[in-house]
Amino acid sequence: MPLGQCPEVIDAQRWHVRLLRRSPTGARAFQVARAVTNSWWDQPWPVEERAWPARLNATRPDDADPGWWKVAARDLITYPETVALARLLACHPLQRRILTESGGHLPYRLGELPALLAELADQLQRPWLAHHLADVAHGPLFTWAHSCVRTRAAPTPAAQKTLWRVHSAHRPRPLSDLLPPPRSAADSGQPEPRPVKRLRGHSLQAERAFERSLAHARVYHQQYGHLAAPKEDAFGEYPLGTWLSNLRTRHTRMPADQAAALHALYPWWNAPWSTLWQRT
Numbered sequence: 001m002p003l004g005q006c007p008e009v010i011d012a013q014r015w016h017v018r019l020l021r022r023s024p025t026g027a028r029a030f031q032v033a034r035a036v037t038n039s040w041w042d043q044p045w046p047v048e049e050r051a052w053p054a055r056l057n058a059t060r061p062d063d064a065d066p067g068w069w070k071v072a073a074r075d076l077i078t079y080p081e082t083v084a085l086a087r088l089l090a091c092h093p094l095q096r097r098i099l100t101e102s103g104g105h106l107p108y109r110l111g112e113l114p115a116l117l118a119e120l121a122d123q124l125q126r127p128w129l130a131h132h133l134a135d136v137a138h139g140p141l142f143t144w145a146h147s148c149v150r151t152r153a154a155p156t157p158a159a160q161k162t163l164w165r166v167h168s169a170h171r172p173r174p175l176s177d178l179l180p181p182p183r184s185a186a187d188s189g190q191p192e193p194r195p196v197k198r199l200r201g202h203s204l205q206a207e208r209a210f211e212r213s214l215a216h217a218r219v220y221h222q223q224y225g226h227l228a229a230p231k232e233d234a235f236g237e238y239p240l241g242t243w244l245s246n247l248r249t250r251h252t253r254m255p256a257d258q259a260a261a262l263h264a265l266y267p268w269w270n271a272p273w274s275t276l277w278q279r280t
Contacts, residue, residue, distance in 0.1 A: 028164035
């Protein structure tokens, strides 16, 4: 694989080794950072993004289909940013600045932590990134920042386990789930291999259940103009209040597409104030 035009990938490998040697949380920080960069990879890239398209074209083998290569090269192309982000997240001074900046209050969106966003933009050499992430209120980076404040980044084993946990809905999808089957196998007439089991948080059953619940939420929103349903209330025969309350409780662990769907329906579905105040 040609890397001569991408020296930043080789440099990142050196920094990665140094991080693992010097930081006791380096390996866990890398897993969180990988979840973050993969979540960015799966979204439409901002028009300001220049490094990833250039790196993708520079490393693509001559005989590789561009669409296939974009899937297969995901971890390679994002590797420099993943290492840089891991080094940043493992930095204890940054964690303390986040705590100071939050005033001990759990953030509602990343824009409430401008020091974190400014440091991200600087370390990743993307001045536009702070503005792009300001309204983010879900996903692995928000969950890490939320946990940093909630646990006060304490060095206790329990706090560290929470801080560096990557929830199943935020884990990168295996490439085996995303890559199309080899053309030779498809053309041979042989039966297709059994599909790889989806990760927890990506199950088809859970996705269908969410869509059914979201349909009830749409009707409720059309009728009342909000999603501040009391927890104990049912909408028809569906326990919509309980469903929404459970989602608010675990909002940091939600898949990004589900959080985005609720936000598109009603931006204040998980408002930082009480639902009673919202209703009245």
